[in-house]
Amino acid sequence: EADIYQTPRYLVIGTGKKITLECSQTMGHDKMYWYQQDPGMELHLIHYSYGVNSTEKGDLSSESTVSRIRTEHFPLTLESARPSHTSQYLCASSESQGMLTEAFFGQGTRLTVV
Amino acid sequence: AQSVTQPDIHITVSEGASLELRCNYSYGATPYLFWYVQSPGQGLQLLLKYFSGDTLVQGIKGFEAEFKRSQSSFNLRKPSVHWSDAAEYFCAVGGGSNTDKLIFGTGTRLQVFP
Numbered sequence: 001e002a003d004i005y006q007t008p009r010y011l012v013i014g015t016g017k018k019i020t021l022e023c024s025q026t027m028g029h030d031k032m033y034w035y036q037q038d039p040g041m042e043l044h045l046i047h048y049s050y051g052v053n054s055t056e057k058g059d060l061s062s063e064s065t066v067s068r069i070r071t072e073h074f075p076l077t078l079e080s081a082r083p084s085h086t087s088q089y090l091c092a093s094s095e096s097q098g099m100l101t102e103a104f105f106g107q108g109t110r111l112t113v114v
Numbered sequence: 115a116q117s118v119t120q121p122d123i124h125i126t127v128s129e130g131a132s133l134e135l136r137c138n139y140s141y142g143a144t145p146y147l148f149w150y151v152q153s154p155g156q157g158l159q160l161l162l163k164y165f166s167g168d169t170l171v172q173g174i175k176g177f178e179a180e181f182k183r184s185q186s187s188f189n190l191r192k193p194s195v196h197w198s199d200a201a202e203y204f205c206a207v208g209g210g211s212n213t214d215k216l217i218f219g220t221g222t223r224l225q226v227f228p
Contacts, residue, residue, distance in 0.1 A: 004157070031214065040123065043204065043218040050214075059215065090157060100146050100165075100208055103216070105157030 006106035021076045023091030032074040035090040081113040120219035135190040137205035146209040147188040153201040200226045
């Protein structure tokens with residue numbers, strides 16, 4: 001059983017609000033990732049981290065930011081939510097060898113900005 | 115360009131019938147190939163992966179996949195589908211110098227009728 005958790009599962013919020021999507025893992029993995037998933041579209045990597053104090057932007061440009069102050073925690077923040085941010089956000093983690101081993105995914109946060 | 119194509123957006127099968135989900139990839143380096151499954155309301159779970167060696171790979175839940183380099187394909191199969199297999203299936207490719215990024219397909223939604 002994968003031990004990676006995302007909260008909230010669902011979030012409906014008004015335009016202009018600041019939001020933080022939480023992601024925590026208890027497996028001690030160094031590498032963590034945020035993917036954006038839209039219906040009928042590929043998963044797109046938006047952020048990743050190699051470890052504490054490491055953050056990198058992914059392939060898909062995103063207005064969100066991330067931080068990695070603790071190994072187990074990798075929150076994603078939107079300073080001012082817009083309807084274009086409506087999507088599902090998936091957090092994942094893997095061992096130091098990266099995604100070529102096995103990635104463990106959280107259940108996702110479905111964000112709706114109205 | 116690196117890409118993964120899953121030509122079937124939606125497949126419906128009867129319980130007990132055989133299943134084949136198609137995946138074609140375009141990748142410049144030696145590919146590492148993966149199949150992930152996403153059950154409703156859940157995160158993605160790794161079904162199987164191919165790095166090298168035997169081109170027929172066995173995975174969890176009775177799934178297998180065959181790597182065909184000449185066809186750039188990595189199709190997923192199961193001889194007898196169970197109702198609990200209803201989910202979305204994602205093919206992904208990675209490799210080369212980058213161990214942190216997988217390229218995902220758009221997914222195939224499998225519906226199983228009793």
